[in-house]
Amino acid sequence: MDVSVESASPDFLENISAGRHALQADEPVSAGGQDAAPSPYELLLAALGACTVVTLRMYAKRKGWPLQGVRLTLSHEKVHAEDCANCERPGSLIDRIDLRLQLVGELSAEQRHTLLAIAEKCPVHRTLTSEIQIHTLADL
Numbered sequence: 001m002d003v004s005v006e007s008a009s010p011d012f013l014e015n016i017s018a019g020r021h022a023l024q025a026d027e028p029v030s031a032g033g034q035d036a037a038p039s040p041y042e043l044l045l046a047a048l049g050a051c052t053v054v055t056l057r058m059y060a061k062r063k064g065w066p067l068q069g070v071r072l073t074l075s076h077e078k079v080h081a082e083d084c085a086n087c088e089r090p091g092s093l094i095d096r097i098d099l100r101l102q103l104v105g106e107l108s109a110e111q112r113h114t115l116l117a118i119a120e121k122c123p124v125h126r127t128l129t130s131e132i133q134i135h136t137l138a139d140l
Contacts, residue, residue, distance in 0.1 A: 013037065045074040048097065051124035056103075059118050065111050069104035097128075 005025070008015045012033040014025045025040055027033025038046065049072045060067035078093040101119055103112055119125070 009034075041076050045076055045097065048099070048122075048124045048128065049074050051122040052099065052101075052119050055122035056115055056119055060105075060111075060115065063111075065107060065115075066105045067103060067107060067115070071102040071104065073100040074098065 001019075003016060003018045005017075006015050007013075008024065012027040012031070013036050016023045016025060023043075024037035025043055026035060026037040027039055028035045031039075033039075052072060053070045056070050057067065075098045077096055079096045099119070101116065103115055107115070
């Protein structure tokens with residue numbers, strides 16, 4: 001799977017190609033962008049949300065459960081680590097994603113609890129919570 005990103009303007013608007021799909025990313029006006037497209041963090045949240053919904057729907061379908069829909073609201077912020085001894089240090093902040101999940105359908109309490117656990121097992125969630133190695137190569 002390859003994704004390419006190219007500058008689309010002198011500011012921060014970027015053209016993204018993902019397979020045969022095209023989309024854009026930008027920064028908000030407060031960060032010097034034009035707010036013409038989702039920010040990179042919004043795209044990250046969208047990827048996690050989309051993967052979570054697909055995972056839940058696939059699981060419920062396989063089980064024959066009456067899941068009619070899923071609604072997610074996601075947010076991201078930098079917060080102090082709970083065990084932070086010196087929270088004024090710049091490195092003491094961690095990334096926190098809150099995911100609010102609503103399951104639509106006549107599901108039992110047990111099915112709802114199972115789906116909540118499954119939501120944390122989607123591939124993107126597992127990637128974000130595991131060690132990640134990013135290798136940057138440059139054509140100089």
